[in-house]
Amino acid sequence: MEERIRSQSESRRVSAALLLETQGLTRHFGGLAAVNRVDLRVAEGEIVGLIGPNGAGKTTCFNLLSGFIRPTAGTIRFDGEDITRLRPHQVVKRGLVRTFQLTTLFQELTGLENVLLGLHLHSRRSLGRALFSRRRFPPDEIARSREVLEFTGLASQADQLARNLPHGHQRVLGIAMALAARPRLLLLDEPVTGMNLDESGRVMALVKTIRDRGVTVLLVEHNMKAVMGTCERIVVLNFGQTLAEGSPAEVSTNAKVIEAYLGAGLAHARG
């Protein structure tokens, strides 16, 4: 994990290469275009926020990027490779790892076991090893999982069942698992929703640390304070289309964005 992160952060300094690029990404559900010709670009080392009112297509966008649903049209390129038609587990293998809205965890497993599953792609495993090894998990995998728990501040919760963790910790555990999969691009789906100010502040600080260690972050979030304080660039979706794009300051003063969020009346009142 460390080596990859270090080499990535070095390459980031040299050039901010395009990591993720969608062209004309479209997904229809029946007659509804949930995502409509979206061109999304994420450069290596960025923290990009994807925002928009409810039903704007943010989560559909995530599902498309992570391979859970197939686009009706358009392409997704990750690090130059076309990943449009890949299945979820193949997408993860390329280094594009997502988390889920709400607390999607392996509830009946411990924190450590959850993170060990996050290591899935990087573990040596075979039927022979399963049958003849005396150990359940190699010590290095356990050590690495504990490292990730430590990094995310969950070290003391390693042996708790996931379902017994407080809400905030459950959300962070979801991030820890994604980190264990060694992402190059981390897709966070509403990482701080339902958290209090203190908790969300800590998670957003964690997101920054993750980025500083060389992982690019694309996040969907409704908590504007968190988004504005963390993201360097924001893409606003509305009715499945890109409405605006730019720095937090640009986006938050954009008339079209204000209209989408607050309705036309207020924009007129301000204008």
Next chain:
Amino acid sequence: MRRLRVGVLIVLGLLLLLVPPLGGDYYVHVFALVFTNVILAASLRPSLTCGQLNIGHSAFMSIGAYASALLAKNLAVPFEVSMLCGALVAAVVGLGIGYPSLRLRGVYFAMVTVAFVEVIRLIAQLWVPLTRGMSGLSGIPKPNLLGVTLATKASQYYLALFLMLLTLLILWKLESSRLGLIWKSIGMADNLAQSLGVNIANHKLLAFMLGCFFAGVAGAFYAHFIRFLFPPEFGFLMATNILVYNYVGGRGHFAGPIVGAAFLSLLSEPFRGSAYETIFFSIAMLLTILFLPGGLITLPGKLAELRGWKSASAHSPSPAA
């Protein structure tokens, strides 16, 4: 705690070794069938852990039984080879049926497996030149292991015990490895498992085929032990029984299906083959769902909890309550 458990297991194992010399042929027969049921129940567990409701396990037992019996009877193949062939045929058929249908979830997959049981039963019934159909396949040789024919019921009992222990050992090792954790993860949240890079289709298929393989082993032993195969025996009823073993025993632990199979097959022994057998299994299932949703294996914990609660309330009557 761990020592205690190992000790209990060793004592239990020794007791099982002593059944043939101490019990009569009747007990030997009954226990050998219990061992087959344990293999069947335990081999269904990986698939259930992945969240796939398989109500067709008896079909694979049937396939293993017929394949092994026909090989031994018609080609004089020794038991160790015919059993392996039977198990492999069951696993390959499992691959054929599992590959397309494991994409289905919940009740849809269950329906495919139910239909499959009937298909296999009908094939066994209608392919008369090969299986003798409804006349039943008789004259199956006794298990011939490494050149020695196991003529006595007692020796066949030990064979069954050995096969059961070997099966349980393999399944236990797999379940407690990373593979078992992956199966559990698929059962709990398959979308999350996928998002961590787990190829859930392949893992479900592996768990399913593994179950089919050991169901084939159970079938092969059964064929050479009873020495008579009758298609309706491996029907829907037996398939549901295997499922009931898992639920009554408990889904939460590896011991669940073992306890369930042993408990239910011993208790249902007086009704074996009669109409009451179905009623017995239904009642057992209903009672479990109502009173012990976690299965029999949660009974000790429940009792301890009850006792602790009683003594706690006796010592310190809480004013808040």
